[in-house]
């Protein structure tokens with residue numbers, strides 16, 4: 001990723017925002033203790049810390065979505081009190097929340113312009129509205145029909161719409177809580193260009209991410225939270241990456257995405273043909289005649305930009321698209337018809353989707369209930385639940401994944417984003433799969449846990465699993481994959497051996513430029 | 518609902534849960550709210566029973582008996598509401614079964630061991646039919662069960678010829694005589710344990726127990742919560758969504774049938790007009806208990822509390838001879854209050 005350029009704000013830059021001695025508890029769980037945080041004009045201030053450290057909680061307090069138990073917020077020197085998100089917005093604070101806050105059933109334009117429609121006396125000028133929405137979307141490089149409902153968008157576009165909305169408010173303080181967790185490389189670059197514009201205009205930006213390369217590409221200053229306390233706050237130049245990681249997770253981590261290749265065995269999964277119809281008449285197919293093979297012990301990387309059909313291909317192989325998909329495939333040499341996810345699970349396939357809140361978790365249930373949901377028959381012989389075994393399994397897996405929760409009976413809705421992702425992984429670990437389809441499995445996961453997840457993938461491949469990994473983080477994907485296939489507009493456009501491709505190669509292929517080998 | 522957890526995962530969470538925090542967690546749970554409301558209702562009952570009615574067991578026995586039919590319907594409703602659905606047909610199914618049970622027992626002289634299963638099967642079939650349409654064609658439960666509500670009422674009227682099916686029998690010469698009341702009717706309408714508890718109340722409690730087992734102890738129950746909480750995530754986790762939905766509506770139908778049996782026995786007749794509006798009372802009970810209409814949250818314990826709250830309220834109002842009109846208005850207010858209190862928790 002390119003360095004942003006521009007001179008860092010000097011120590012004398014005016015202070016935009018100061019939060020002092022912020023404290024917050026949920027019941028007995030003390031999430032923030034005496035946190036101090038300062039943001040200067042023209043500064044990108046990165047807030048780092050492991051899953052559950054309290055970053056989003058601090059942001060929700062700043063955004064008026066949550067009341068602090070204690071502490072003070074001052075904007076440009078003047079103390080403020082936010083009772084609701086509206087108050088914070090009025091003081092020039094825009095927040096891109098980690099868990100997207102768009103209204104799914106409403107159109108993109110409605111979401112973008114909510115409460116600020118052009119027109120008079122409640123009469124909405126539709127043309128002006130659409131034009132304005134298009135302009136807002138352009139800024140993040142989105143070309144979408146503003147009348148489309150948000151729920152029809154894939155998660156990456158939703159994230160971009162959310163970003164576009166925050167940028168359009170003309171705020172001076174912009175908070176981005178993991179804005180890129182679902183974005184791919186080109187989209188991230190475009191966002192970084194916008195951030196550079198904002199800096200030049202003297203805005204202050206609070207940026208949260210678990211991607212180390214983003215931290216160093218953007219940060220003027222880094223503050224590290226650990227267990228709700230600030231453990232360091234320094235200019236980015238004075239905090240080398242090794243130390244940053246150690247401050248965050250409390251130990252050093254050698255290689256973020258280690259790969260110890262297992263000996264590739266027999267063909268585990270042989271996808272002969274896959275075709276996914278587009279929704280609505282006359283639309284082009286989303287996936288066209290894709291074919292691939294995964295051997296046991298192999299990790300196959302799958303890459304594609306928005307609309308390439310990567311996610312749909314994974315869903316189709318999992319039987320989750322119903323009649324929209326035609327799939328011919330063999331597992332361990334046996335032809336299997338994937339008529340439903342249930343059948344796929346029985347055939348030993350697991351799918352980690354890229355949208356945990358929409359398709360991964362039942363937010364109203366607790367950690368244990370989610371962790372055993374996909375393998376419930378095993379925990380309930382003759383239909384009777386064996387709660388003890390459920391808890392034992394969950395406790396064990398939670399330990400492996402370093403899950404942070406107050407109790408295993410905590411509802412997953414109240415877990416931090418990264419910890420929710422770990423619950424999804426725990427759920428599929430319980431099914432003992434032979435083929436793992438992973439769609440961005442490390443989305444929103446901290447460096448320590450990411451490391452654990454890649455170690456787990458090594459372990460699974462050593463045990464003979466075939467793994468298909470799609471990830472929006474290409475550097476890691478390049479590191480762990482034995483082979484990489486690039487999809488473009490529903491077709492496999494190129495494939496590379498692991499270690500022989502660069503991110504630039506992937507990007508060229510993903511954008512549809514012909515590859516001559 | 519809040520059971521103790523074994524020790525092994527205490528080490529995992531960052532924090533231990535102390536007894537105090539457990540108490541606090543309980544106090545903010547729907548069960549605590551419902552219990553509190555019930556306590557309040559009972560206190561009001563004691564305060565406003567001039568002749569000391571609330572100090573007599575008979576008052577409680579009768580309150581429970583009168584609430585039982587509603588409570589049985591509410592058991593079935595709980596299953597459906599947990600899946601984020603609704604069943605408007607239970608009142609009509611109750612009437613249909615009451616008619617069928619009376620016809621079979623009084624006029625066809627079927628023995629109970631045949632008539633009762635036949636009636637339960639009829640109720641279950643009505644529910645399963647709704648469930649199938651909801652699950653397979655993805656039509657909104659409100660619409661589907663509204664249709665079933667009308668249909669079942671029509672069927673009840675057809676079977677009964679639009680008249681109450683009672684023990685009155687017309688002889689060939691045109692005169693009327695009374696057939697004997699079937700033994701099963703008298704059994705259901707009797708009291709046990711030295712006249713201290715009605716059989717219908719025992720049936721209701723058995724329904725609660727059965728529902729509790731299904732919802733809290735069986736895989737099926739877990740699946741129902743998962744579907745109500747996030748249907749897409751449930752489907753992708755291999756939950757047989759369609760089958761589970763059919764089961765939920767079928768159970769609602771079976772419980773409606775049980776309520777129909779009780780109703781017929783208590784009235785000693787099958788009235789095709791019976792159960793009008795009962796579905797609304799059943800929904801109110803579930804909601805007042807604290808089960809969420811959005812699905813995925815709640816439980817049968819809450820429905821038990823909801824039944825008692827509604828039952829005692831009714832008793833208090835009738836003991837104090839409050840007119841029907843005021844009772845209805847008051848019930849409306851209480852439903853809103855209960856929902857507001859429950860929503861505060863989210």
Ligand SMILES: Nc1ncnc2c1ncn2[C@@H]1O[C@H](COP(=O)(O)OP(=O)(O)OP(=O)(O)O)[C@@H](O)[C@H]1O
Nearest residue numbers: 026031051052053054055056057414415416417418
């Ligand atoms: N409503 C709530 N009730 C109880 N606990 C909560 C609630 N909201 C958050 N928490 C807890 O607060 C802690 C901090 O959560 P927070 O979302 O701030 O973490 P985070 O630093 O943003 O992590 P991540 O990187 O995973 O997003 C977590 O342990 C979480 O379980």
Ligand SMILES: [Mg+2]
Nearest residue numbers: 055056098417
């Ligand atoms: Mg967070």
